Amino acid sequence: MVPFKSHGDEDVVLAAWTLPLIVGAIAVTIVGGFYLGGPGLGLAVGVLAASTVVFLAARAEPRGTIVPAPLHDLRRHVLLVSRAPLEDPRAVEEIADLCVAADPWSAESEVRLLVPRSGRLLDRWSGERRGTVEAAQRRCVLSLAALSKAGLAARAEIGDEDVVLAVEDQLRTYPATDVILVTTGEEGAEAERVADELRERLQADFLHLEPVRGSAAAPAAERRGHRFTP
Amino acid sequence: MASRTLRPEAIAGDQTSGEADFGVSGEELRRRWVRGLAGAVFGAALGLGLVVVLRAASGLAIWQTEQTGYPHFVVPLVTTPLGFLLGFGAFTYWLRWGFGMPTEKEDHSGHGAASWRDYLIFNTDHKVIGIQYIVTTFFFFLVGGLLAMLIRAELAQPGTQIVGAGTFNSLFSTHAAIMIFLFVIPVFAGIANYVMPLMLGAPDMAFPRLNALSFWLLPMAGIIFIASFLVPGGAFDAGWTGYAPLSTGAPLGQSFFNIGVQFAGFSSILAALNFLVTIITMRAPGMSFWRMPLLVWANLATSLLVVAATPFIAGVQFMVLFDRLLHTNFFQFGTGGDVISYQHIFWFYSHPAVYIMVIPGFGIISEVISTNSRKPIFGYRLMSLSLIMIIVLSYSVWAHHMFVAGMFSWLRIPMMLTSVLIAVPTGIKIFSWLGTLFFGKIHLRSTSMLFALGFIVSFIVGGISGVMLALVPIDIHVTDTYFIVAHIHFVLFAGSVFTIFAGIYYWFSKITGRMYDERLGRVHFWMTLLGTWGTFLPMHWIGMDGMPRRVADYASQFGDWNLLISCFSFMLGAAQLVFIYNMVVSWRFGPKAGANPWRARTIEWLVSSPPPRFNFDEIPRVVGGPYEFGVPGAVHALMSTEEMREHAARAAGASGGPVQVPR
Numbered sequence: 062m063v064p065f066k067s068h069g070d071e072d073v074v075l076a077a078w079t080l081p082l083i084v085g086a087i088a089v090t091i092v093g094g095f096y097l098g099g100p101g102l103g104l105a106v107g108v109l110a111a112s113t114v115v116f117l118a119a120r121a122e123p124r125g126t127i128v129p130a131p132l133h134d135l136r137r138h139v140l141l142v143s144r145a146p147l148e149d150p151r152a153v154e155e156i157a158d159l160c161v162a163a164d165p166w167s168a169e170s171e172v173r174l175l176v177p178r179s180g181r182l183l184d185r186w187s188g189e190r191r192g193t194v195e196a197a198q199r200r201c202v203l204s205l206a207a208l209s210k211a212g213l214a215a216r217a218e219i220g221d222e223d224v225v226l227a228v229e230d231q232l233r234t235y236p237a238t239d240v241i242l243v244t245t246g247e248e249g250a251e252a253e254r255v256a257d258e259l260r261e262r263l264q265a266d267f268l269h270l271e272p273v274r275g276s277a278a279a280p281a282a283e284r285r286g287h288r289f290t291p
Numbered sequence: 292m293a294s295r296t297l298r299p300e301a302i303a304g305d306q307t308s309g310e311a312d313f314g315v316s317g318e319e320l321r322r323r324w325v326r327g328l329a330g331a332v333f334g335a336a337l338g339l340g341l342v343v344v345l346r347a348a349s350g351l352a353i354w355q356t357e358q359t360g361y362p363h364f365v366v367p368l369v370t371t372p373l374g375f376l377l378g379f380g381a382f383t384y385w386l387r388w389g390f391g392m393p394t395e396k397e398d399h400s401g402h403g404a405a406s407w408r409d410y411l412i413f414n415t416d417h418k419v420i421g422i423q424y425i426v427t428t429f430f431f432f433l434v435g436g437l438l439a440m441l442i443r444a445e446l447a448q449p450g451t452q453i454v455g456a457g458t459f460n461s462l463f464s465t466h467a468a469i470m471i472f473l474f475v476i477p478v479f480a481g482i483a484n485y486v487m488p489l490m491l492g493a494p495d496m497a498f499p500r501l502n503a504l505s506f507w508l509l510p511m512a513g514i515i516f517i518a519s520f521l522v523p524g525g526a527f528d529a530g531w532t533g534y535a536p537l538s539t540g541a542p543l544g545q546s547f548f549n550i551g552v553q554f555a556g557f558s559s560i561l562a563a564l565n566f567l568v569t570i571i572t573m574r575a576p577g578m579s580f581w582r583m584p585l586l587v588w589a590n591l592a593t594s595l596l597v598v599a600a601t602p603f604i605a606g607v608q609f610m611v612l613f614d615r616l617l618h619t620n621f622f623q624f625g626t627g628g629d630v631i632s633y634q635h636i637f638w639f640y641s642h643p644a645v646y647i648m649v650i651p652g653f654g655i656i657s658e659v660i661s662t663n664s665r666k667p668i669f670g671y672r673l674m675s676l677s678l679i680m681i682i683v684l685s686y687s688v689w690a691h692h693m694f695v696a697g698m699f700s701w702l703r704i705p706m707m708l709t710s711v712l713i714a715v716p717t718g719i720k721i722f723s724w725l726g727t728l729f730f731g732k733i734h735l736r737s738t739s740m741l742f743a744l745g746f747i748v749s750f751i752v753g754g755i756s757g758v759m760l761a762l763v764p765i766d767i768h769v770t771d772t773y774f775i776v777a778h779i780h781f782v783l784f785a786g787s788v789f790t791i792f793a794g795i796y797y798w799f800s801k802i803t804g805r806m807y808d809e810r811l812g813r814v815h816f817w818m819t820l821l822g823t824w825g826t827f828l829p830m831h832w833i834g835m836d837g838m839p840r841r842v843a844d845y846a847s848q849f850g851d852w853n854l855l856i857s858c859f860s861f862m863l864g865a866a867q868l869v870f871i872y873n874m875v876v877s878w879r880f881g882p883k884a885g886a887n888p889w890r891a892r893t894i895e896w897l898v899s900s901p902p903p904r905f906n907f908d909e910i911p912r913v914v915g916g917p918y919e920f921g922v923p924g925a926v927h928a929l930m931s932t933e934e935m936r937e938h939a940a941r942a943a944g945a946s947g948g949p950v951q952v953p954r
Contacts, residue, residue, distance in 0.1 A: 194923070234914075
């Protein structure tokens, strides 16, 4: 029997036998601390145990499935997620092709561009909004212009700094059938983490695009993700 | 935008509310109260019987009272309120469940309020409980305030005029105990009870029955405190601190304090547990910790403090009670007890309690200032983390109350340093509010905003005198003088009580569905501000000059200042009558309020005023931060599927240019 069971939409249920076990383990450790090292060690162990429980509780984010809003038509709805402006014409062309291609219903696709805000550490901690929103709006305009030039009409929204949260927010109202994450290759491990989490949690087709480094002749974008079908 | 699918089923104070198809009838109300009173009589008889039987079984004189700490009063003092609660139905569900009997199916008949009668029963609706808390605690605020007026009347001139020294001791002790345990701490629980589940997008608190029990323990504590005036020897007179051995040898009234604190403490702990579970497990989808309104953060921090700290005061009051009643020797120096340990344990609770009494107010001020400046909170994350820093540091400063108590002298320096250090996270909050106000579109016409600004200015004074008191040389100089009285009142009255007023004015329309009279609100504010500063500011000077606190008489050199202070205090008292009048009349006859009169962003403003009986038709979906004022198209939460569709349609609408940036 596993101690935690995830029931789909964010519920985490603790198995009945685990609670007394956890409480017992904490109590035995504290009593052991008092017995072996006196009040100092006992109190220290108690504080450590309490801090660990609080820390784990605070860190235990619900990681349920991200389910898009229900579909109301037969069109393909693509959510294009890019923090950086889409400027490279070849990359934009390929993205546009991906967005309009493979429409099983031969109807016009709806494309929405999601631009997560990005700010410096100081902006984040000071709660600075105006600057980061204006910067994201500029990136929106640039990307939409580039997509429009490539023949793709899209609308754009600005999202949370946390890309996964931005996608989650967006899909509460947007019935995405496909989510395409475009990264620049400069985000490093963070881009991989975001892609992995979206791949794991999204209940929609997901694709991660990242430019190939060091080869001017190579295609502008390389498909690094794989299709995830619910 | 208010959810159009939501409609109030009953408006508090509305004459048409009797038409609702729920609520308790007059006959049922009478039946429950009769059962409760019968339970109280049974509890009293049980307590008395227990004492008699146990004393008889032990071969002791059955009716011996004074020498044995009045067990015939003290034990029934515990069993009578419990008997009342039992008869009132507070434990019915749990007892049936515990004894394996079939529990009654929840038909929600005890949920929501269709008339005033529903406020007088064991109601499980967080909104009803919130109002019960607020009204009850304001009643105790008036009682505590009347005691303060008596104190100031006595102190208006040197010599004793109205009450003797003994009664004076009882007056300031009960004044402080009532204000702290029955007003400031629980009124925040009341405001949070009403507002927080709505802010979180939750249909109710996590444990509704426990929530109702938390409330009903509170009037028990109040009755016990006030009843102490009626017993032999008078009310408790060892101060709200109840220092041993002063308290261990005091007359019977002291036991009323010891037991009243247990009821108030249990109420606090149960409410805090409920808040913690509600905050951690019942947030609407999309509401991450970094998207919680700061009031919720404040209550999270406060609840952690309450759960961890309150058992210390409960424990130490039991120890005093056992010394008094069972002749144990915890604090009796002559028989091997340790006098100083009382103060260590007491202040290990009571210094964190200062933060319990002010942190929820910080949350209220953040809501009011952000909304009335039309700006996001400056440094939202720092604000949240500073709360956590405060609760961690608050456990390391208790002995600064004991610099002259005869404790280990080496303990003074670390306690002085940590006491100064705790000003840092508090300072972060002050700077953050100032940063939020900076270049904001400030709405000064709102009374809640006036109280918020008045709080900031006044709390800085209390904070600075607090830093002064943290320094050992200054503390030794002003210990037990009126400087301490000035400091605590600038922190707890100009601090906490101003935030309470700000919160009441801010959410009045949400709670009652009516608007208050803003003109009377401003009169209340200016009289309160002037009264507060006129009363407590001069106390710094007479304190520095050496006027001792907690005495009915004083040297004639302080006479003029005390007369002035008393005059301002009567003005302060009169201001509260304006407040009560405004609240009562506006609740009854005020113009109907819209869902969101302040154009705020948090979820409680997205439902009707007052909110529907079960809060939401559908659980809201949080899609943004709570304070994104000035961010084009920003939305904190979507209320219903219908609204989500509208939002999606707007985003994908055919009209408009190809570039739309609605978020």
